Amino acid sequence: MIRPGWLARVGIDDPAAARTKTAVLRSFLLALIAVEAWERSVRLGGVAGTGLAVALAGVATIAAAMVWRPGLGLVATGLTAAVVAIDFASQFPANPNHQYFQLVLLALLILLREDxxxxxxxxxxxxxxxxxxxxxxxxxxxxxxxxxxxxxxxxxxxxxxxxxxxxxxxxxxxxxxxxxxxxxxxxxxxxxxxxxxxxxxxxxxxxxxxxxxxxxxxxxxxxxxxxxxxxxxxxxxxxxxxxxxxxxxxxxxxxxxxPPAWLSRARPWGFAGLGVLLATSFGLLPRWFFS
Amino acid sequence: MSGPLRIRVATGLLVAVLLWPLAHHALARNLELDPWAFFGFAMYSVPNLKLNVRAAALAGPDAEPDWNAVPVSSYALLREYAEARARFGRLLPPDGLAAQLFEKHPELTELLIRVRRWRISPESSRLEPSDRDYRYRR
Incomplete structure (x- = not known):
């Protein structure tokens, strides 16, 4: 039984399904944040603070790679959370709203244990x-x-x-x-x-x-x-x-x-989309569809 | 931290996030907090209209404001305040701006700072300004 009870209204996974979904969501979220960090560092290019943006993007990329190693998911998530928190502080109060959302997701992924x-x-x-x-x-x-x-x-x-x-x-x-x-x-x-x-x-x-x-x-x-x-x-x-x-x-x-298969099957497409966004950020693809 | 405590902390975070937009709406409505900022899910609910800040010198309680008295060299201060005011609304009165202007321009003895917000009138669906004036004396 899950507590509080109202939480169950969105459906309750069995633990194995929950672990699969969490692993997919975690890997996608960390990759997305890394791509976004590179997009921001390229966009800032030449403006004071670019060094920080590149450093954050680098750490986020390392974290996005680390998450695929067994046992390193929590550390990777913590690193990414640090990246987002530093970026958040540097941009406040002009943060994009989804950055708050990212921080909440990362906090929950850090707080609760997959095992x-x-x-x-x-x-x-x-x-x-x-x-x-x-x-x-x-x-x-x-x-x-x-x-x-x-x-x-x-x-x-x-x-x-x-x-x-x-x-x-x-x-x-x-x-x-x-x-x-x-x-x-x-x-x-x-x-x-x-x-x-x-x-x-x-x-x-x-x-x-x-x-x-x-x-x-x-x-x-x-x-x-x-x-x-x-x-x-x-x-x-x-x-x-x-x-x-x-x-x-x-x-x-x-x-x-x-079911977990939805996320598992969608993940390659999601990563392909992130690849397109990354290519767009570096000018390898036109930016017309990107905000 | 034990498992049950972690779940309690996480529940608190989740509930706070789920309820925050209601508080955000109240702050935006009553104190002009930026609906497009601070994670209230109110982006795309209200036109993102720019806010204007102007400053004038006053020669007395009934005098007409002299909008040309504050030099162009101080316009950056007004723009900086306007950006911050757009985010924080009436949580950020222009007290600091007034102090900066008095310090930078010793000739100013009394200031009127006007914050102009724009909105779409619900009656006419046209743009109309809404001014809030702040008076400061050196």
Whole structure:
């Protein structure tokens, strides 16, 4: 039995399954953080502090390699956590939000022991709750701020962000799109609304999906469908937002709702994706799809 | 640390993370904490509108602010404060900025610092400013 009892609502793995999932998630997370560290060091290139960024990327890479050696998972995770903590402190308060998420994941991976049945089962449940909570709060925040009912947030974002504009353009008449793109930031600018049913429906689906998907993930009978919908939702978001490091983490957590084979089979693809991101960071591939 | 204690600590961390966005929302609404920062999951909920900070000299309680009195050489201080204010909201009043301006410009005896936030009006869906003024005397 798992404590607290509500933790079980996301499903409870048997210890062997939990160990497999934890190992996959740990190796992917450490590799993702290493790639992100290199992306940041290349992006900073020439600015004071580059030495620190390269050093952190180097340590993160060593840790990402160490995690594959039996018995070194905890040490590797600790090293990565130190890298993220130092980077966090150096960027505060301008940290990307997913860095907080990384720190929480790393803290849980360090705190709980994979070789203890009760702890590893608790760990995978907790990781799934982080996904449920994240999705739910994203939807709740949109609901509470109220900028999605009439599409104001997306309409405003069209004026400022080319990627969002490209994704949302098909949802409205051409004249409306041109009007929005011509709006500047000054008193009275607007209205930031779009006369399009498709646009309004799309805008309201954004927060509704974030409220419904977590509920579906909590229902055992709907879990497979929920995972598929969640993955599709992240693909849709990243088509515009292009926050691929965050998206990668969330996709991995979504797959942890399924049997261990889902994560195991997805891991090579995840690493291939990280390889593409790394190549993009070093200019070997165009950066157009990367935020 | 024993296993049960580790689980208790981890539970505390998980619960804190799951509840924090509610506190974040309250801080953002009431104290203007940046919805796009500090892990509140409120990114993409509110337009990420820039905040403006201006400073003016005042010649008396009823005098019109002189917005040209603070030299261009101090604009970097205003921008630096604006960036920090955008993150921390009203948790960070411009007291330090006022002190810096008084120190740098001895000719200033009274200052008005205006923090302008932008929002989309729920009635008109148009951009409207919201100003908060701070007055300081040397």
């Amino acid at each position: 203890r049945d009760e702890e590893v089962v608790w760990l995978t449940a907790a990781l799934r709750w982080l996904l449920v909570g994240g999705l739910f709060h994203a939807g709740l925040q949109k609901l509470l701020y109220g900028h999605y009912f009439d599409g104001e947030f997306l309409a405003y974002t069209i004026t400022q962000n080319d990627r969002f504009a490209m994704v949302l353009e098909p949802l409205m008449p051409a004249a409306e799109f041109e009007r929005l793109r011509s709006l500047g930031i000054r008193e009275g600018a607007g209205p930031f609304r779009v006369d399009s049913l498709a646009f309004a429906v799309f805008s309201n689906l954004a927060y509704l999906a974030e409220l419904v998907l977590p509920a579906m993930l909590l229902l055992p009978g709907m879990r497979r469908l929920a995972v598929a919908c969640t993955l599709a939702y992240f693909v849709a978001i990243e088509a515009a937002a292009r926050e691929l490091f965050f998206g990668g983490i969330m996709a991995a957590l979504a797959l942890s709702f399924g």
